[in-house]
Amino acid sequence: MSGSPVKIAILFSGRGSNMQTLARHIAKADVPAELVLTVTNRPDAGGIEICKEAGIACTVIDHKSFDSREAFDAKLGETLRAANIELICCAGFMRLLTEDFVNGWPDRLLNIHPSLLPKYKGLHTHKRALEAGDKEHGCTVHYMRPEMDDGPIIVQKSVPVLAGDTPDMLADRVIEQEHIAYPQALDIVLSKL
Ligand code: GRF
Numbered sequence: 001m002s003g004s005p006v007k008i009a010i011l012f013s014g015r016g017s018n019m020q021t022l023a024r025h026i027a028k029a030d031v032p033a034e035l036v037l038t039v040t041n042r043p044d045a046g047g048i049e050i051c052k053e054a055g056i057a058c059t060v061i062d063h064k065s066f067d068s069r070e071a072f073d074a075k076l077g078e079t080l081r082a083a084n085i086e087l088i089c090c091a092g093f094m095r096l097l098t099e100d101f102v103n104g105w106p107d108r109l110l111n112i113h114p115s116l117l118p119k120y121k122g123l124h125t126h127k128r129a130l131e132a133g134d135k136e137h138g139c140t141v142h143y144m145r146p147e148m149d150d151g152p153i154i155v156q157k158s159v160p161v162l163a164g165d166t167p168d169m170l171a172d173r174v175i176e177q178e179h180i181a182y183p184q185a186l187d188i189v190l191s192k193l
Helices: 017-026 047-054 069-082 099-103 125-131 167-192
Strands: 006-012 033-040 058-060 087-090 109-113 136-143 153-160
Touching: 006 017, 017 033, 017 047, 017 167, 033 047, 033 069, 047 058, 069 099, 087 167, 109 167, 125 136, 125 167, 136 167, 153 167
Parallel strands: 006 033, 006 087, 033 058, 087 109
Antiparallel strands: 109 136, 136 153
16 A cells, blocks of 8 residues: 555435544544545535534535536535545445446445345335344445445444344444444455555
């Protein structure tokens, strides 16, 4: 790897707990990376406050002010390129990116998904795992490919599904593992750059 820290952007849409966990990890002295900015597509995202409190630059690009997915992605790409970003971490970023955008960042675009991929791509993963009667559930960090929630797996963590679990109870168990998985995955990716 080159000597200078890898310039990272984190994209998020909501609460921002994965973003916060990654930001704390990147801030560690032995992580050869620098969090240059975060971007959210939602002006009401809870994570914006986390950024303010931590002094992390956060750019809001409201997807509702764009006519098309392509126009939103063009603005996003422009913002990331202007900041010389080298690696993008989607962390609870609830927006599909166009094929062109994803192909523009080969192996430089990571995502976390709350299921043991390839199971349960898309939404409501905890409810679907419960309905299927799965004994095990979990999360996956992967390189993004144009197809939704698809791409080479970097880290997967599993949790047991317990009797009486609700989707929220399962989500709480999974998010704890997400917060372990994403920093581990980032370290793996950084070690290969
Ligand atoms: C996480 O479970 C993430 O995997 C999913 O949405 C949730 C976002 O949580 N896509 P947070 O915003 O990181 O707290």
